Each structure stands twice: as C-alpha cells, then as structure tokens.
Amino acid sequence: MQITLQKIDDYRWRIPKNYKQGMHVPGVVFADAELLKDIVRDKALEQVANVAFLPGIVKYSLAMPDIHWGYGFCIGGVAATDVEGGGVISPGGVGFDINCGVRLMRSDIEAKDVKPRIKELVTALYNTVPAGVGSEGKIRVTEPEERKILVNGAKWAVDNGMGTNDDLEHTEEKGRMEGADPEMVSDRAYQRGKRQSGTLGSGNHFLEIQEVDEVYDEKSANILGIWKGQITVMIHSGSRGFGYQICDDYSRGMVKTVVKYNIQVPDRQLSCAPVKSPEGQAYIGAMKCAANYAWNNRQCLMHLTREVFEKFFKKSFKELGMFLVYDVAHNIAKFERYNIDGCDKLLCVHRKGATRAYPPGHPDLPAAYKEIGQPVIIPGDMGRNSYLLLGAAKAEETFYSTCHGAGRRLSRKAAVDACAGRSISRELSEKGIFVMAAERGTLAEEAPEAYKNVTQVVAVVHNAGISKRVCRMRPIGVIKG
Amino acid sequence: NAAYGMFDIIADLSNLKISVATEVSIEAGSREELLVRWLDELLYNFYVKGIIYSRFEISRMDDNSLKGAAHGRHVGDNRSRLKREIKAATFHGLEIKEENGGYVTEIVFDV
Numbered sequence: 117m118q119i120t121l122q123k124i125d126d127y128r129w130r131i132p133k134n135y136k137q138g139m140h141v142p143g144v145v146f147a148d149a150e151l152l153k154d155i156v157r158d159k160a161l162e163q164v165a166n167v168a169f170l171p172g173i174v175k176y177s178l179a180m181p182d183i184h185w186g187y188g189f190c191i192g193g194v195a196a197t198d199v200e201g202g203g204v205i206s207p208g209g210v211g212f213d214i215n216c217g218v219r220l221m222r223s224d225i226e227a228k229d230v231k232p233r234i235k236e237l238v239t240a241l242y243n244t245v246p247a248g249v250g251s252e253g254k255i256r257v258t259e260p261e262e263r264k265i266l267v268n269g270a271k272w273a274v275d276n277g278m279g280t281n282d283d284l285e286h287t288e289e290k291g292r293m294e295g296a297d298p299e300m301v302s303d304r305a306y307q308r309g310k311r312q313s314g315t316l317g318s319g320n321h322f323l324e325i326q327e328v329d330e331v332y333d334e335k336s337a338n339i340l341g342i343w344k345g346q347i348t349v350m351i352h353s354g355s356r357g358f359g360y361q362i363c364d365d366y367s368r369g370m371v372k373t374v375v376k377y378n379i380q381v382p383d384r385q386l387s388c389a390p391v392k393s394p395e396g397q398a399y400i401g402a403m404k405c406a407a408n409y410a411w412n413n414r415q416c417l418m419h420l421t422r423e424v425f426e427k428f429f430k431k432s433f434k435e436l437g438m439f440l441v442y443d444v445a446h447n448i449a450k451f452e453r454y455n456i457d458g459c460d461k462l463l464c465v466h467r468k469g470a471t472r473a474y475p476p477g478h479p480d481l482p483a484a485y486k487e488i489g490q491p492v493i494i495p496g497d498m499g500r501n502s503y504l505l506l507g508a509a510k511a512e513e514t515f516y517s518t519c520h521g522a523g524r525r526l527s528r529k530a531a532v533d534a535c536a537g538r539s540i541s542r543e544l545s546e547k548g549i550f551v552m553a554a555e556r557g558t559l560a561e562e563a564p565e566a567y568k569n570v571t572q573v574v575a576v577v578h579n580a581g582i583s584k585r586v587c588r589m590r591p592i593g594v595i596k597g
Numbered sequence: 598n599a600a601y602g603m604f605d606i607i608a609d610l611s612n613l614k615i616s617v618a619t620e621v622s623i624e625a626g627s628r629e630e631l632l633v634r635w636l637d638e639l640l641y642n643f644y645v646k647g648i649i650y651s652r653f654e655i656s657r658m659d660d661n662s663l664k665g666a667a668h669g670r671h672v673g674d675n676r677s678r679l680k681r682e683i684k685a686a687t688f689h690g691l692e693i694k695e696e697n698g699g700y701v702t703e704i705v706f707d708v
Contacts, residue, residue: 187687187707212685212707248682307645317682357644360684360707364637371626385688528708597682 119161121145121152127580131165131177138380139168145179146514148576154568155183163190166382170195171390172203174456174463180470180519181576182568187212188385191469194517199391199451199462204379206388207370207399209466211447212363214403215410216321216354218444218520219287220493220504221418222340224437225347225429227327231592233428234550237325238593240424245323245417247597248554255416262306263298269408270415270443278419285482287443288472291411297401302365305402309358309409317353322596323421324350324495326502326589333586336488336506340441342587349438350502350589351417352495354447359406366399391464400449407448414443441504442491446471446520454515465515473507473518473583492583496522496570498551498596499544502589503574510581518583519574522567531566544594553596599632599704600639600653600667603686606706607643609678610651615668617648624662629691631663632702636686639667647672649679683708 121129124144129152131143143164147155155161160183167177167189174196183192188208197203230237257265265272270291273279284290328346331337342348355362370387373395374380379388389395418440422433429436449466456463474481474490481490489506496502500522507516544551577583604610621638625631642648650669657664672679689705 187689248679304641304645308641310645357684361641364685 119156119165121161127576131161131168133168136165136168136382138382139165140170140173141168141176143168143177143179145183146519146576146580146582147179147181147183148572151181151568151572151576158185160185160190160192163188163383164193166386167193167195167209169381170197170204170206170209170386170388171379172197172199172201174198174203174461178514178517180517181573182469182519182521182570186468188383188387189466189468192519193468194466194470194514196454196463196465196515197391198456199464201461202390203464204388205391205396205399205449205464206386206466207363207367207403208385208387209468210363210403210449211468212360213354213356213447214359214363214406215445216352216447217288217410217414218350218352218446218493218495219414219418220441220491221349221351221421221438222342222441223347223349223425227345227347227592230325230347231548234325234593237424237428238550238552238595240428241323241421241593242552242595244424245420245595247317247321247323247595259306262310265412266298266301266405266408267296268292268412269296270411273412273415273419279415283415283418283440286440287411287415288445289407289411291408291415291443293404293407295401296404296408297398298405300398300401301362301405305358305361305365308361309356317356317597321353322350322495322498322594323352323417324498324502324591324595325593326350327592328587329501329590330588331586332588333506333584336586339484339488340491340504340586341437341439342441342504344587348441348589349421350493350495351414351421353410353414353417355406355410356413358409362402362406366402369395370399403449407445410445411443442493444471444491444493452515454512463515465517467517469520470517471520473505473511473514473516475507475509475511475516478507489584491586492518494519494521494570494574497567498591498594499547499549500590501570502591503570504586504589505574505577505583506586508581508584511583514582518577522570522573528566534566549591549594551594551596599636599702600650603636603639603683603706604643604650604669606681607683608649608675608680610649613649613651613670613675613678615652616670618666618668619646619648619650620664620666622662622664626661628660628693629688631658631661632693632704633686633688633691635663635665636704640683640685642667649675681708
C-alpha cells in the first residue's frame with residue numbers, strides 16, 4: 117500500500133493515523149524532499165506506521181532523516197510509551213546491537229603533524245585494536261568480574277586503570293545505567309560476550325582519525341575544546357555478541373508475551389511487553405547489562421587508542437590533550453519524564469538508530485556543557501564527513517532525539533555491485549584517507565555511496581531546530597572490522 | 598543448505614578438514630522459526646567454541662523440531678579462512694516455499 121505523506125513543513129512529514137487501522141498515533145518523518153526520494157524506496161515508512169500500533173505510544177511514531185528499514189522498528193526510529201498507562205517496551209525498538217554508540221575524543225594535535233605519518237599511525241592502531249570476525253579482546257575476566265562490568269559499565273574500566281573519572285562525566289549516563297540485573301542475562305549471552313570486551317566489531321563499526329575542517333559555532337567549539345585543523349578520534353562500537361544474544365533471547369520470549377497480554381502488532385519483530393510486567397522488567401534489567409557492557413567496551417577501546425598515540429608521539433594522553441568530548445548511545449531505551457498534554461509522565465523512550473539530544477540547562481548534562489547543551493556525535497561514511505552537533509530546546513518535540521549517522525541507501529549487495537572493478541582503498545587514498553579493514557568485502561559494502569549524504573541529514577536536523585551544528589570533521593585514517 | 602550458505606559467507610570452506618562434530622536438538626513453533634533457530638544455534642557454537650562448520654546432517658525433522666549434527670574444525674590456525682561476521686539470522690521477510698519438489702527460502706542475515 118502506498119503511503120501518502122502530508123507535508124507539515126520543509127523538514128517534517130506526517131503519516132496520517134488513518135493510514136492503517138490499528139495505529140494509535142500518526143507518524144512524523146524528519147526529512148527534506150530530496151532525502152525522501154531515497155526513503156520511500158524501502159519499507160522504512162511502513163515500519164514507522166507499524167510502530168504506531170505499540171500500546172501506550174505517545175504523540176507520534178518518529179523517524180529521523182537517516183531512516184532506513186530494520187527489524188521491526190526502522191533504523192532512525194523513535195517511539196515513547198507511557199509507562200503508567202500500560203506502555204510497552206520492545207527489544208526491536210532498541211535493536212540487536214544494544215547501546216551501539218559513538219564517542220569523540222579531542223586532542224591538541226594538529227592534523228598537519230599527523231598526515232605525513234598517517235599510514236604508520238593507522239597500522240599501529242590496526243595491530244592493537246581487535247576488529248573483525250573472530251577477533252577477541254585482551255581483557256580476560258572471571259565470571260564474578262564480568263558481572264561487575266555488567267553492573268558498573270565504563271566505571272569498571274576506569275577502576276581498572278583504563279581511563280579517568282572525567283571520561284565518565286563525559287559519557288551518557290556516566291557510562292553506567294542503574295538497575296542492570298545480571299540475573300536476567302542468559303548463560304548463552306555470557307558465553308558470547310566473554311572474549312569480546314575491548315573489540316571493535318565489524319560491519320559499520322570503525323575507529324577513525326579525523327581532522328576538524330570546518331567550525332560553525334566558535335563559542336560552543338571553544339567550550340568543547342574544538343578548533344579547526346585539530347585531530348579528533350571517533351570510535352563507533354556496541355555490545356557485540358553479548359547484546360545480540362540478549363536481544364535474541366528476549367525477542368523470542370516476547371512472541372509469546374504479546375499473546376499473554378493480548379497485544380496486536382503487525383510484525384513479530386515488534387513483539388513487546390508492558391514495561392511494568394515481569395517480562396518487561398526482565399528485559400530492561402538485561403538491556404541495561406548490555407548497555408553497560410557496551411560503554412565499558414568503548415572505554416576500553418579508547419584506552420587502547422590512547423596507548424597507541426602515547427607510544428607514537430612519546431607523550432602521555434593528557435599531554436596530548438586526548439580528552440573525551442562525549443559518548444552517546446544510539447540503540448537504547450531510556451526512562452525520561454515529559455510533559456504530555458499538561459501531565460508529567462514517565463515515558464519509555466526507544467531510540468533505535470537515533471541519538472539523545474538534551475538541550476542547554478538540562479540537569480543531566482556535565483557542568484561544562486550546561487550552557488551549550490548535549491554534544492551529539494554524527495558519524496558519516498568513511499569517504500565524507502562526520503559532524504558534532506548540540507542538543508536544542510526545540511528537540512522536546514522528538515523526546516530530545518535526533519539522527520545518528522548517514523543511514524544506508526544501498527543494500528550491501530547493491531554496494532558491492534556498484535563497486536565492482538574498483539579499488540575503494542585507492543579511491544579513498546586519492547582523497548587523503550588511509551583505510552585498513554579486517555574483513556574482506558567490508559570496503560565495498562561500506563563504500564561512501566552506500567550511505568546517504570550525512571551533510572544533507574545533518575542539514576535537516578539543524579534546520580528543523582532539533583540539534584545545531586558545531587563543527588565538521590573529515591576522515592584521514594580509518595580502521596574497520 | 599542454508600547452514601552451508603551461511604558458513605560460506607563467514608569463511609572459506611574449501612578443503613576444510615573436518616575434526617569435530619556438534620549435536621543440535623531444537624524445537625520451535627513453526628518451520629521458519631525452526632530454520633532461524635538452527636542457524637542461530639550454529640552461529641552460537643561458532644562464536645563460543647570457535648568452530649567453522651562445513652558439513653551438516655539432519656537425522657530427524659518435522660515442522661516443529663529438529664535433531665542433527667554439524668561437522669567442522671576449530672578456527673585455530675584457520676583464522677585466515679575467516680571472511681566476515683554474521684551476527685544473527687533474522688525473520689525479516691522469511692518464508693519457506695515449496696518449489697519443484699523441494700524448498701526454497703531467502704534469509705536476511707544481520708552483518
């Protein structure tokens with residue numbers, strides 16, 4: 117069935133509530149007319165409509181401009197349910213890679229001092245940071261210690277000499293969600309996660325050395341320690357096999373739960389449970405374990421990266437100014453309070469391929485950022501740019517959510533076909549980007565043209581007012597799994 | 598065949614010398630679920646035991662249960678065979694159809 121979108125303004129489009137019987141709320145898609153041409157090519161909009169079936173969903177089923185189809189929820193989807201009003205939580209609304217997210221480190225290093233030796237630096241990182249299929253981390257822990265990781269998140273890494281309290285201050289949730297319950301995690305998940313702490317993963321995960329090549333908001337950039345010509349490092353990774361197994365375990369269970377609670381959803385991958393039910397609480401306890409595992413993972417990866425830079429430059433990471441700007445999750449469910457039609461409500465906010473974007477003044481922000489808002493890190497593809505944005509007050513309409521990246525526009529097969537006969541590494545090298553990938557075929561599948569243009573995606577959220585550009589980075593060295 | 602196809606994506610299976618076997622016994626609510634759980638069980642063993650599988654046999658199967666075995670070799674010195682990571686088999690658009698006296702399906706793997 118063809119969806120007829122109703123234009124709200126140049127950056128907002130509505131899927132009417134009467135598009136499909138069973139929708140409790142309309143859908144709202146953030147995009148411009150140009151991006152919509154790609155968006156309508158897959159089933160993503162149908163998935164936005166399907167999410168509107170979730171019991172307790174509030175206001176609308178949202179989609180960000182980097183939307184593309186996923187499992188149940190589209191990637192780039194946001195949906196909030198009323199916890200006290202029977203609202204549900206859906207593992208499909210969090211995603212398989214629980215707390216897949218990204219962090220950005222700034223430095224006092226000038227790009228011009230790194231570029232002549234970029235191959236050497238990337239090679240050193242490639243040889244140190246485990247990446248790709250079958251890779252295993254160097255961190256080996258007993259089961260009691262593994263449980264501490266699941267409860268303490270990034271704090272575990274800091275307590276074990278792999279970071280600072282300042283890192284935790286600059287991480288969403290301070291790198292640790294309260295209420296993680298290791299008892300809710302299956303033995304299979306423990307087994308899958310055992311050897312993967314401190315590993316990058318594969319697919320679209322990466323570690324990137326970047327140069328800040330444009331600054332749009334000088335005042336905010338100063339507060340963030342960002343300047344033009346500077347080296348930054350971006351790390352994109354998640355909860356690896358551990359999170360996958362948790363999503364799999366609970367998705368399977370919730371196929372029966374929807375029957376128990378008489379919930380009608382049009383796609384089994386939207387299976388869910390009321391937040392306050394035992395099944396919902398069990399998933400939340402496990403999800404938080406996976407979220408904490410991922411924050412610990414990114415903290416360990418950053419520690420390994422700092423160690424490489426220390427050896428390379430023969431200075432400590434503090435002397436190099438390699439401090440964490442921020443770390444954001446983009447596959448997670450959070451419990452946040454909002455005023456809905458004059459009532460203060462606790463909502464379960466699903467962000468799947470979407471980033472939290474708190475405005476200036478929000479109490480959960482580090483003191484240094486209260487004036488400017490929460491940093492939002494938007495990775496692009498490996499051939500083009502990434503961006504740093506800030507959350508804005510207008511984002512209240514999206515439950516303080518914004519985009520998370522460029523979003524795929526070609527399937528992996530289509531990308532490989534498009535790249536046939538080409539050397540992607542050579543094409544990137546001609547642009548001054550040195551790439552090393554652990555898996556065969558990754559470069560073609562992750563080629564820049566496989567993704568939407570992130571500059572367009574960022575322009576939509578900036579012009580819609582839900583987050584504001586601070587600066588732009590371009591890659592000069594990349595490791596992929 | 599689906600299992601072979603999956604492991605052919607994960608690793609180079611040519612001339613793999615088989616040395617270990619893993620018994621698999623699963624139940625599910627439908628044929629499609631049975632297929633996904635069979636594949637996920639093999640993936641789990643790949644990640645946890647580090648075994649690349651290349652030969653598969655089903656000793657007993659109906660629409661809701663399956664008993665079989667997968668044969669392969671530990672990754673060990675065969676790390677160079679590894680090609681890419683498959684994180685999970687998914688239900689996305691999954692349907693098993695009968696065709697020309699056999700069965701055909703299309704599976705989306707999360708990579």
